[in-house]
Each structure stands twice: as C-alpha cells, then as structure tokens.
Amino acid sequence: MKVRTRSSAIAGAACLIAALALTTASAEEPAARGTAAAQVSLKEVATAKNPAAGTAGPGGDVWIAERAGTVRVLGDQGLGEPVLDISGETTTDGERGLLGIAFDKDFAHFYISFTDREGTSTVDEFAVKDGKLQPDTRRTVLTQTQPYANHNGGDLRFGPDGYLYIALGDGGSGGDPHGNGQNLDTLLGKLLRIDPTGGDPYAVPADNPFVDDPKAKDEIWAYGLRNPWKFSFDSGTGDLLIGDVGQSAWEEIDWAPADSKGGENYGWSAMEGNHPFRGGTEPANHVPPIHEYDRNGLGCSVTGGYVYRGEKIPDLKGQYVFSDYCDGTLRSLQIENGQVTGEHDLGVNGGEVVSFVQGGNGELYVLDLGGTVSRIDPA
Numbered sequence: 001m002k003v004r005t006r007s008s009a010i011a012g013a014a015c016l017i018a019a020l021a022l023t024t025a026s027a028e029e030p031a032a033r034g035t036a037a038a039q040v041s042l043k044e045v046a047t048a049k050n051p052a053a054g055t056a057g058p059g060g061d062v063w064i065a066e067r068a069g070t071v072r073v074l075g076d077q078g079l080g081e082p083v084l085d086i087s088g089e090t091t092t093d094g095e096r097g098l099l100g101i102a103f104d105k106d107f108a109h110f111y112i113s114f115t116d117r118e119g120t121s122t123v124d125e126f127a128v129k130d131g132k133l134q135p136d137t138r139r140t141v142l143t144q145t146q147p148y149a150n151h152n153g154g155d156l157r158f159g160p161d162g163y164l165y166i167a168l169g170d171g172g173s174g175g176d177p178h179g180n181g182q183n184l185d186t187l188l189g190k191l192l193r194i195d196p197t198g199g200d201p202y203a204v205p206a207d208n209p210f211v212d213d214p215k216a217k218d219e220i221w222a223y224g225l226r227n228p229w230k231f232s233f234d235s236g237t238g239d240l241l242i243g244d245v246g247q248s249a250w251e252e253i254d255w256a257p258a259d260s261k262g263g264e265n266y267g268w269s270a271m272e273g274n275h276p277f278r279g280g281t282e283p284a285n286h287v288p289p290i291h292e293y294d295r296n297g298l299g300c301s302v303t304g305g306y307v308y309r310g311e312k313i314p315d316l317k318g319q320y321v322f323s324d325y326c327d328g329t330l331r332s333l334q335i336e337n338g339q340v341t342g343e344h345d346l347g348v349n350g351g352e353v354v355s356f357v358q359g360g361n362g363e364l365y366v367l368d369l370g371g372t373v374s375r376i377d378p379a
Ligand SMILES: [Ca+2]
Pocket: 224, 244, 252, 266, 267, 268, 271, 272, 273, 289
C-alpha cells in the first residue's frame, strides 16, 4: 500500500472533527443516525493481476476480470484458475483491456466488455449452464469503434428492469474533439440500454427515450458523459449512480431515480461538473451531478461504486461508496431524494482504486489495479 502522508493527515483531521462533532452532539442532543462516518476496515482477500472489474456470480461468488483478459472466481483461498481467457484478443495500451463483466438476473448469460486488438469496444455474450460459461455459445452483441485509445468506459450491468446497460466514453483524446458527448447520433459518450436476448444481435427496448427520434441512436439511455468509469444501480431503490471522470478540473457523480424514463443529459462536453467547459453554454436540460470534487486534493479520476446494502456495517447502509484512482481514499455519500446530505471520508485507502464489486450478499469489494482485492469490513 502506498504511503499517502497528506491523505493520512486529512483523514486524521477528519477523525478529530468527527470526534468533536460527536462529543458536541451527544452533549446536547442525540446524533442523527448515520451522520458520523461508518467505521470500516479493508480486508485483503486475494491478489489479482491488474483487476479491473467484477460482479456477483452464480451462488453468490465474486467474479473478477483482470485487465489483460482473464476472468477468475474468488474462493476461500483467493482467486481460482481463469474460467475465461481472451488475452489474445485484447491489449492493455492506453486505457484498453477487459473492462467489464456482468451476468443477467438468472445467471443464464454472461457478458464481457473489452477493447479488441484494434481498440474497438466489444460486448460479447456467453450462455451459462450450471454456473459454467459455455464457450461454444459465444457471440458478439455490440461493437463501437474508438477513435482514440482512452475514454472507453466499458462498464456494463443489468438494471432492475432486466435490460443491459453499457457505458461508453466520449471516444477519447482530450476535450471531446468530435463533440460526441452532446451528439445523439453516436453511441460514444453515452449510457446505452439494450435487450441482448430479445433480438439478433440485440433488441432496443420500445420505451428507450430516443426511439422516436430519427436523428438519435435508439440504444441511448443517457448522454453527455465523458468517461463513465463505473456505474451501478442501488440494489435497494433501483436508483442509478454514475462516476464520470473529468477533463482536468471536476470529478463528478451523476444520479437518476429508479423511475427515470431516461434521456438525461449529464452535460459533457458543454459542462464539466457544474461548470461550463471551455466556454460552453449549459444545456437547458442539463442534469447536474449530485456531487463533484476538484483536483486541488489528491483525486484525479473518480471511480464510481455502490450504495451499500450489506449487513455487516449497519452505519454504512444506504450510503454510496466511491473512490478515486489517484487518491484511493474510500468515501461515502448520504443521498436523499437525489440530494447529497452528507459526505464521509471512510479513513481507509484502497490503493489505485479502479472498481468496486458488490458481492451476492451485498458486501462490497475494492479492486486496486496494482493487484489487491479487498473486502470492506467493519473496523
Ligand atoms: Ca457532467
């Protein structure tokens, strides 16, 4: 684990302030439940080779995707031998690699999201039988060419509605040179929503927001994203949360309620966070982030996480846990009706945090690109 002196100092100060606040609260009135930071620790449970994504698998097991192209299952003794190896089909230059894995609701199909050897974003499907991938059933569901090696997004997961959501970055370079974020005629810079088994190679749900707009791609669910680096649905409420990496100034967390009809415009590249980007004008339909932070601290690239719905850490229940690749400090947000009502430094550092994984039991794991797979435990 890296030593981060400034981070430790900040964490120490936060603890002190929290302690003072608690003392004051207990002297005058009972502290509101959940207003103090939950006490957590990180338990190392495995070492992987550049873990980049993960998901809960059959039987509640945690499946981990390694960036170079292997998928392994977490057991009591760490990670097992690869259950899938596509390392000959991808590269890890730039921000490329195996970037996302997901199961559908009944664990009948498994999906991988990776950049192929030409850098094209690719989503492939495998049938799953008795908890095992069926290699013969592999097929490509969706592809998207990428003009640059960075900003591939690549996360994917099923929503509570049973559809597959896929995050794609703006195509890369810097400053969105092709204007993809606000262009509804490209899948780049978007969150997509498809029905992978409803057609060949997939179907578009009839209630997607732009199906009646001939100038917009039917697959688009939400737009104005730069590099959506991990999104999730709150397993308690169904709300959507997206970590969107900023250009050079503002990292952000975006949100939509479970009953959203889609079509949210998260602003990029007219906006970076709440701020007009390079003279951009705020779109009338801009949905601002529920949370943003600047780069004056140690953060430089947000990593979206999950709303904690596990059992082991009662004080963390209902809070959104996220981090930053450069900072590594785990943080949590209290969110009520789409408004952040509290932010906490959880006082632990996950290293080069590239992803969180929600296990089948709701407990959360942290993936350090350097190799450590940790579980968030009570302190
Ligand atoms: Ca935004």
